Amino acid sequence: MSHLTLAAEGLVAGYERGARVLDGASLTVPPGRRLALLGANGSGKTTLLRCLSGALPPTRGRITLDGAELHATRKGLRAHRQAVQLVLQDPDDQLFSASVAQDVSFGPVNLGLPEEEVRARVAEALELLAVAHLAGRPTHQLSYGERKRVAIAGAVAMRPCVLMLDEPTAGLDPTAVGEALAALTRLQEADSTIVMSTHDVDLALRWADEVAVVVDGGVVQGAPDVVLGDDALLARARLDRPWALSVGARLQALGLLPDGALPRDADALLAALPDRPGVRT
Amino acid sequence: MSHLTLAAEGLVAGYERGARVLDGASLTVPPGRRLALLGANGSGKTTLLRCLSGALPPTRGRITLDGAELHATRKGLRAHRQAVQLVLQDPDDQLFSASVAQDVSFGPVNLGLPEEEVRARVAEALELLAVAHLAGRPTHQLSYGERKRVAIAGAVAMRPCVLMLDEPTAGLDPTAVGEALAALTRLQEADSTIVMSTHDVDLALRWADEVAVVVDGGVVQGAPDVVLGDDALLARARLDRPWALSVGARLQALGLLPDGALPRDADALLAALPDRPGVRT
Amino acid sequence: MTGLAIDDAAWASAWRLRSPADKLLLSGGLVLAALVLPAWPGSVLVGLAAVVLALGPARVPARTFGRAVRLPLAFILIGALTAVVQVGDGGLGWAPDAAAQAGGLVAHAVAGSAAVLLLATTTPMSDLLPALHRLRVPDAVVEVASVTYRMLFVLLTSLSTIREAQAARMGHASIRNSYRSSGMLAAAVLTRSWDRARRLSDGLAGRGMETGLRVLPEVLPSSPRFVATTLAGLAALVTVGLVGA
Amino acid sequence: MHIAEGFLPPAHAIGWTIAAAPFVVHGARAVVTEVRENPESTLLLGAAGAFTFVLSAIKLPSITGSSSHPTGTGLGAVLFRPPVMALLGTVVLLFQALLLAHGGLTTLGANAFSMAVVGPWAGYAAYRLVRRSGGGLLPGVFAAMAVADLATYVTTALQLAWAHPDAASGFAGAAAKFLSVFAFTQVPLAIGEGLLGVLLFRVLVVSARPELERLGVLRRTPEPDEAPVAEAAPGGER
């Protein structure tokens, strides 16, 4: 798979009732990387993802894929959806079939692929999400976390260049979060671009190559430690500063951490700290 | 309101399909305090809360309120529900009236209270949750965070001694989480006992007076820093160690933090750390 | 995740991977035999066969099967009693052959119900619906029914959760409260169903839905042995049923 | 009230299937056309079917102590029109037979005739009549649901009477028997279901106005019925 650059320029979007949700938002998804999308409740993360996926046509502005503009025609959308897939937050919004394997096959069948190819893709997607053992179980008997992974498998079976996920870790326990992130990292290493929205600033700092914050109708994009260290922005976006940045900065000031980039999670921080008092490693 | 002690002894509970979810679980909710309930997906947190609220009769074991056993009769449940309220995870399951004020009034009206009293309770509950300005709005027009707070107000209007909440902070942005926790703290200070389930170990460490972990059908209960510092237990329960404990312990070993209890969040840690190198405050 | 006991049994049944057409032939044959054969010994044999097959080779839990058979029993008993009570000039009395007639009616109905249940507890609805396609039911209808099947569990879960939330706030503490709460409950589930449909259609559009809900068909091959045994068994049953009468 | 499997003789089972077939086929045609024009309506119709199924799982408390379940066909007729209900009702009956052991396969035709054809049409007629003669939405809904329920029950009783005529007094006597035996549960249920419909619509006109307008149940102007609900202060309801 080759990397494609998905971008939005000057998006204006909203719903019938009420004001504009996005008002001139621009975003470039770094190809082949991991992007975390942050923002307050109601700031427009889901709206932005729906625009990027082609589900919601913006009132103004454009969505481009490697420079080519997305037109909201049947053909344009069809091509776009082969490259860009969105996994919704609630798995029940995406799973319509009683059988797990059949549900995952829906996308590939719609692409008009031959049966053999569909079968192979279903197996591969179930494998990547570590839910192959669920293939024969009915959707309605699965737990929330299992349904969530099956919904992701449904998108992965389309082999998108860009996979976007709306709060994929919400409601999962810490180990399940770790597993989900590992699966996404596997996908990214198998040559995809991953975009994920989340409310967890610590998770964004530790997982993402780049973050984008949706705030006041626009998007602020940049390196995780820079964007998530900008207190004025964080306050506007109703976000907290990740603890690793606060604590790391102080420890750097105390001379306990080497200069340069701060560690992004507890393990890295512990590894970077000296073991014994007074000794700098 | 006086404090009542809610407790479960040797609970065995499950659903028709599948094995027992709880198998000999015992828990004592510390009266007038804040208890956080942790555990993996599917471990049985919601099941335990439903048992404690009287919604799910256990197959074995007993629920007691100040020593008096809960009997699943109409009268027993009626008395229990006046003292113990559970707020479900999904606010849409809890909001079924057309308008916010009507919804919050649902419980008090069912209690057969006089209109004046109902009005007073609704106003008080909306005030406590900081959603008084929404009183006249239809519930379906509210944002997720607003719906969540109105759902809590509906339980608060019953003036329960023990208020239990299933993942009240899931899906909220960091600022909204802070506001929700502040509201719960106000309630507790106004003489209630609060139980809350969560997947966020950092939040549990920082907010709770005591934590209980649901694991392998049982419950392990204790002080937050003790229980959440027990690596063997955490692994069994699929939980992570809160960063503040890992980092704090190392900083203590380095002589940077005073001995004794570790700070529970970033602010406390920064306050406890020296400002300049080499100076112990 | 609120389940239905019969549906759970169907998904867990040892016959889950048998061809739905095979099972339809067996159950359909038994249902018809229960209907057309004389009650003694035909219906009794059909009922026995259905129970033995379900609890034996298909490994349906006896508790589930037993409970499910009991469900239509109230209707069957009241209906049969009503049918054989006679309205005469002197008020109510028994029809001349009341016992035999009622016995026959009950036997037909219980045997038929058991035969339907054999199908229901071994074959998930989602396997049967594609079979309708072969009966020349239009695809659109089969798809509507499939969505109904999936959505049913989502709505049942909402229903029980909302009801529980209402009960916690005393919504079902008296008959009057309970009526008011049930109205709200029905309204909430109805709006939920619309919302679900809208969101699901958005979700599926994103997955490339264009004309219909086409998926990879599941292949559950027919077993010649099963079909042969079924036909032989049914033939034997009919013979005994007719000769024994 | 569903006729159990095996309770009708073969000739009756076939006869009722043939009687119900044209209505169900007509409904299926309507659905096929609708879906062809508008593929998303598969999901709306599926949701409507699921709701009809789930509605019958709501337990209505009754004064007699025993609780019973609404049929929901009157509500379906008002919301989705009788032709579509003929199909959805039949699908739901099939589901009830196979998922709940409620009803049967050879009696599906007879049950479909009473519950998916007669009930919805009678309920819809009552609804139109009330609305036409100046009645509000809520009286209309009450009439639709109660009448649909009663019509279903009367039809079922007559079906049973025809299949099992009284030894002495024939069809008429049997009809009287079946009507009176099931009246104990069905008449309170019909009233209960009508009430449920009223309570349901009082919430719906506030919380789902756009949907009701789309379905043509409400006109774009406010209905007189809804005002008190929208304004109701806490506790001031009822």
Ligand SMILES: Nc1ncnc2c1ncn2[C@@H]1O[C@H](COP(=O)(O)OP(=O)(O)OP(=O)(O)O)[C@@H](O)[C@H]1O
């Ligand atoms: N279908 C809709 N119709 C009308 N308004 C909507 C709809 N969906 C979202 N909105 C509104 O648009 C705004 C942005 O919503 P959006 O769901 O994009 O926020 P979000 O950032 O994803 O929030 P959250 O963190 O809670 O998921 C909100 O004010 C919301 O109320």
Ligand SMILES: Nc1ncnc2c1ncn2[C@@H]1O[C@H](COP(=O)(O)OP(=O)(O)OP(=O)(O)O)[C@@H](O)[C@H]1O
């Ligand atoms: N209504 C139900 N019917 C059948 N099984 C259920 C039902 N509700 C829960 N379960 C099962 O019971 C177990 C415990 O579920 P429970 O909801 O209590 O877990 P939990 O700890 O709250 O999980 P989560 O963190 O995902 O909310 C799970 O295995 C679940 O599949």
Ligand SMILES: [Mg+2]
């Ligand atoms: Mg969102």
Ligand SMILES: [Mg+2]
């Ligand atoms: Mg839970």
